[in-house]
Amino acid sequence: MIPILDLRTLTGPELVAALTRSSCVFVTGHGLTAAALDGVLDTGRAFYGLPEAEKALVQWPGEGPWAGWQPVYAGGPSAPLMERFEVRLTPGGQTAGLDAWGATFPHWPDRPAGFAQAWTAVYAHLHGVASRVTTLVAEGLDLPAADLPAWTEGQHSNLVLNHYLAQETAPEPGRTRARPHTDIGGITLLWADAAPGGLEAFADGEWVPVAFPPDALLVQAGDLLHRWSRGRLPANLHRVVNPPRTGPAGPRYSLVFFHHPDLETWVAPDGEPADGVAARDHVLARQRAAAEEDARMNATP
Template sequence: MTATIPVIDLAPALNGDHPARVRVAREIDAACTEVGFFTIRGHGIPVEVIERLRDRASQFFNLPLQEKLLAQPEDPSVPRGYRAIGFEALSHGNTIDTPPDLKEYYHFGRPSWPDQPYYTSEQGQRFFVPNRWPDRPADFADAANDYYQRVERLAEQLMELTALALGLDEQFFADKIDRHITAMRINFYPEQKTAPEPGQLRAGEHTDYGLLTILNGENKPGGLQVQVRDGEWIPVETAPDTFVVNIGDLLMRWTNDRWVSNVHRVVNPPASAASLSQRISMGFFHHPNYDALIESVAPSGEARYPPVLSGEYRDEKYRVTRN
């Protein structure tokens, strides 16, 4: 039987009593055990907030390349601002050698943080980096910051449900994500006016690095696919008012493989549609505090992974995927 991506309504958990939260947590546990992906509705984020950021991103990515390049960071190692096609090959993070991904993206993080050593120390400055914004469109930063802060709250709520799903105290993750290092990416997949190189995709096969990815995409040719347990690749569809959530490597390690961080990719559009199909996806890559120690919470059995610090794991993954 072909696997499907479950759809979970969060409204009973966000608005209901404890038994309702437990019921939704059980749905999340089932989805994360089987496929590592699920779609959420009833999340409480107005569709206008999502559409506003998508519109401003579309305006930016359709500017002339030379203007977009002005929004690049001066230091290529700084994960902020614009990146053109050719900068990244995500499959390298899974030791698969492919040509660079056929995408552009805009990388940003939280808009501000306290004047405290955790954030401002030499180590903290590696993760808390001022955002870089283009001149056009003028309100791109406002739209992005509004979206980021709303999805940040949604991520906190999902991590409470995650704890319930794993049989832990609902606040188990609270002190491990209260100073998180989450970055967002707006990915732009332009028209493909020339044929891709052999093995080249819009985004190569990869797993995500952190806890949860909360993604809003578009149902257009050349979209997201996930590889399920039997090896089949299945499409992941989204609607304008829903998000796709998937498990990242650190949460899989935390659960000792009870939950699966599944391989996924973004495929090329059919040749007949390639020159017409632009696509935008907006991903919130929820990552714990950089000093959080990730170690198994499995109640019994041998841990399958050695403990690792959240920030060190992210740094290594960034290092191997950049060209």
């Protein structure tokens, strides 16, 4: 069972103990309001309903860290059945205020109205939650205080709304909503709706469906946090499965905040700098690996 922890009273050792056992935990008391969440969901659904040609105006250009619209489903016959939009604001820019911070992102769509404002507000809030969680992890593991600013105010993070496509008919064999993977960065904050065909985590040698308690966010440990923690926190292996085949299935949405340290950071276990990695190199290498896997999966036999 995935632990449920209250972020308002949580201590670093408690969080570390739970993540060590489970690699993911639910947190309540995070302060994300239903109205703020609905702002992203409503504008995101409206955006995904636009013609592809209009969405393509803000598509990720194919170079650099992911951002903007990504029609993952279009990658070939084995591509995951989803699309996503990613917002990445300039690290360290929160002190300028929401409007100025939001203006640092170059891929906002023209429609629907209110998109940038809704997403910037939630990005800013989850940026604070990620900083709080990361600080607790550092306290619980007694990590170097000098490392922490790169993981908090200097963090490089993306706010993503995943749209898992409706399935009118059964997909091709082996084609799913998201293949098994660990996340690239530090921590992941995740909200998901209750539509069938959802998240599963690998625990105790088997895949376990993840059922979200009311008003909870899932915190997952990623690859860079695993490295920074000297391997003490396992990265969370997870996937998103297709809905049961009882007839046509509707869409599914999940809101994700992917947290990373400042990309100029050298991420290394305490006292072992030679066993580290440049955050930017790691992020881009994982993106290339994902693209290569997609190409291999979609290659014609």
